[in-house]
Amino acid sequence: MKRILLITAILFMALTNGQAQVLNKDNTKQIGQAVKEGIKDVKDAIVQDTKPTGEHEQWDIYAAPKLGLNLSNLPGIDGKVKLGLVGGAYVEVFLAKNIAIDVEMQYSHQGSSGVYRTINTTNASGVPTSQKYGPYDFKLDYINTNYIVRWYPWIDLPVSFTTGIHAGYIISAKAKLDNGTKHNLKDYIYKGDVAIPFGVSYEWSQWQIEARYNLYFRKLARNAEAQELMRNARNNMFEVTLGYRIKVL
Template sequence: MKKILLMVLLLAVTVNAFSQRRRTVRRSYARSSQWYIMPKGGFNIATVTNWGGDVRFGLALGGELGCRVSDVITLSGSLIYSQQGTNTWFYSRDFRTDIHLDYLNLPFMVHFNVAPGLELKVGLQPGILVNDAVTLRTDGYSYDEDFHRSMKRLHWDDGYIESVDLSMPFAISYQYRQLVFDARYNLGLNNVTTRSWWRNGHNSVFQFTVGYKFDL
């Protein structure tokens, strides 16, 4: 009887120790894979709404830091250098303007895991203007200036490019091993220009990137 009790006690201790080890391994795995960092790069197809212009193809380069808060939801923040703007004629074919607007965008996103490797994302994205270069072609001459000086040269108005842009990004992504393929649309929420009398316009950007995900 004592041998049986001893064997039962030993079995109970072994099972308990094994269970504790499994929980420790699971917790350790959860901690190591809960946070991630991801460098990424790709390209934009950008324009400014209501300006009637052609699209601008530009680069999108940066990185993302994320945290999985549940099996369904992940939160992330990114820093993206984004080349945006448009190529447009304005009102007259006597003027040709290429407007290159470059931003440091800070998208904060909520990810919804809808299938293995597949996520839908939505968020809010402030952007800081770092460059507004305009190439103005008129009367056989070409001028490389900022937006304000170009408007002054055309004797139109006293407009400036807003220093802060606000957009709402909508995205879908798919992860294959460590690679994450992301396609998103950034819907501009505020006017690109200020102190301008002519057409208001918002940034409108399709962005495609590929990232490599490192678990922390």
Template sequence: MKRTILTVVIFLGVLTSSQGQIFNKSNTKRIGQNIKESFQNIKKTLVQDTRPSGEHTIWDIYIAPKIGLDLSNLPGIDGNVKLGVVGAAYVEVFVAKNIAIDAEMQYSRQGSSGVYRNLHTTDAAGTPTVREYGPYDFKLDYINTNYLVRWYPWADLPWSFTTGLHMGYIVSAHAKMKHGADKNIKRDIHSGDLALPLGISYEWKQWQLEARYNLYFRKLARSHEAEVLMRNARNNMLEVTLGYRIKMF
């Protein structure tokens, strides 16, 4: 036991001595200088002195995270507009002086609220009746992939217009009735969706403010139960986002 304790003490002494030699004043100063230079390089990459215009160099590459809000509803059913969140990041490559191609990954919360479901039945006497259920709150979470063409029409102004293809994949879908059950409808609606995005944006320094409307064409319901609840509903969304553009090359 005494021999074991002595061995541990000797080992800790050697380790402490080695650390003292490694982290002497000279090495500590050098390490601190390297960390400082690394932070300065990162800052230079993220914070750029730019004056955006409508004309760029071919093969310029930008990346940009963005976040914002969306207003959505479900045309085809009588519901209220719903406020949701949008988060995205994109890579942009200029293929001409005023035209760029964007590839964007995006999350969006969509849906509608205040939706009522009407059931047409007959009573015991055979008289047609209508029973109303609701209101329902639809919450639809999508992961979207956007392939966009961005056009800068004016060389001296940082305004741009976008269009392309919006492809959505449903990751969560719920219809909750007020003071009632929360129904998972993910399997009852189509997993994929397509839209035509139409956007306009303005750049100031590295910031980009963009408004985009997504025009959807596909009916959501795929099962009979969903058709009873949602009828011919489809998505509809207007989004406003603020992005931070970083020039990589």
């Protein structure tokens, strides 16, 4: 039995050593070369030598991740402007030399801070009184889908103007008091929101800086309980993003 185990061990070691020698001698250089070529192909696809203008070829396709900051508040309640994060990516297709269509997925953190709630009541004697609660910090997180028309008015200048439809879906909505008390508002406000975006962008090399304002119309509160806290609040947002454009086709 010991002899069989010893022979098996020797055969296994010999086979393993032989495979290692084949791999080391015959394939290591090929694998290393393939990896280098793959890395170069990826780098060449991402880092492109380009000088953007206001004119493109029809059916050119670009993809771009983007990241930035926004300033938001909630008109309809008296609050301060909140600084938030915005980020996402878009795909752009040129329908003409100076007109493109973008489809964009985006996350945005919005809201307002320093909001006070005033409740008017009457005391036991029937005298009107009011009580002030706050400040509240409203934190709203959205996943947005933007359908954008991009227009380049000048051939020699990589400046574009945008508009379209902004559709947002709420994923988190909270109002937090200074003392730490939190109110979950997600089930009391409309899950969807719509806005019209207006933007302007400038490109250099593969970079694009864009300023965009989203004009909202819909009130957030969808029932009396939410209206008691949020009244006629609606979204309002201005964003600045930096994108990195990669020509796909």
